Amino acid sequence: MTQSQSGMMPALTQQMQDCIDACMDCHNICEEAMSSCMQQGGQAQMQIMRALMDCSETTRMCADMMMRRSPMAGEMCAVCARACDMCAEACMSMPDDEMMMRCAEACRRCAETCRAMAGASM
């Protein structure tokens, strides 16, 4: 058994692994979208920055907690889902910006998986 030398740490479930991946994808595109917003520098972009910062930080912490098997992971997933909702909505205010549309899509996917994780017993 491959886990035996690591003290029998339980493997991540597929659901949790999918949620971690969705959080990481969302975190990554948020960081890129922040860079794009700062480069463009308009009023609309500034409004989105707040949502991007919150979403970037919560998705990262949420993924880290799942990877660490933290008992707080479930509650963090619930908060993360809300931050993703708000970020998706903010990004939708710039429907002509391709990166914001990709970010909104990643946020929605992450919100969905986080909501499912928060509801599951972890």
Next chain:
Amino acid sequence: MTQSQSGMMPALTQQMQDCIDACMDCHNICEEAMSSCMQQGGQAQMQIMRALMDCSETTRMCADMMMRRSPMAGEMCAVCARACDMCAEACMSMPDDEMMMRCAEACRRCAETCRAMAGASM
């Protein structure tokens, strides 16, 4: 041109994308390895925890800075390479633990790409 609507933000080079991926991989396995160490709870594991924490944090910040096109990214890569070196060495103290061996390998790969990035003009 797909970048035009995002204000012409330059695409990440392949070298930078590879370095980001190596940092993220390293960060992720460090988080898992911390969990394993805490579960096992021995003296050797505790000694590794410090290196894992430093490595996990520096790889994450380094990846974020590259994704955000931060002018500090190059300097951060140099620090990150050193944190990875130290973590790889710490993990090697438990050669019978499969996860620590995987972590050491990810650290070495990350150190190598970070060192190359730090040397390149960013």
Next chain:
Amino acid sequence: MTQSQSGMMPALTQQMQDCIDACMDCHNICEEAMSSCMQQGGQAQMQIMRALMDCSETTRMCADMMMRRSPMAGEMCAVCARACDMCAEACMSMPDDEMMMRCAEACRRCAETCRAMAGASM
């Protein structure tokens, strides 16, 4: 008016400033307690590490969100209060360790102020 040149950003309320201070104090002692645990390296210390890591990260993010006037701050305060509760309880398992007792006290104070903030309209 001193705020006029900063675009009329509303000043932090005293309640929020107190909560930020409590979060920062708690974060700081958690980082010190982690160092102490890693240095001692016993089984009991390892069990506390998880709670310290979660508490350190949530208090920091919570403080940052309040300082940034994030709309997510209220929800984060609720999660933070729970992480502080768990950390205080974990630290109480080492009643003879002065630092763990100081950490437990900081966690309890932080949990109380965060719970009050989470209940207030932010």
Next chain:
Amino acid sequence: MTQSQSGMMPALTQQMQDCIDACMDCHNICEEAMSSCMQQGGQAQMQIMRALMDCSETTRMCADMMMRRSPMAGEMCAVCARACDMCAEACMSMPDDEMMMRCAEACRRCAETCRAMAGASM
């Protein structure tokens, strides 16, 4: 001896404690300055955001590493000093904004203490 029950973890030197305090002060005002920039939303503010984000993150990590007695703390102090320099310079581009002037001052003070720490043997 009060440290005896915490496994003889050496107390922080006054120099290190001062550096931690300077990093925390700088981190905190950076978070507030980001909020102010996002609220104002002008082109100049957007240019400052990048420097504020880098400075906020590096000061936080630097303080955490010192509190944890990380062997990487010295190298991180050197990077942090540079991020503070860049942030102070960016803030100086808005000499009529009181918060940016306070941020520049905190950055300069932090850069100075970090540079001294980086030079000292830690």
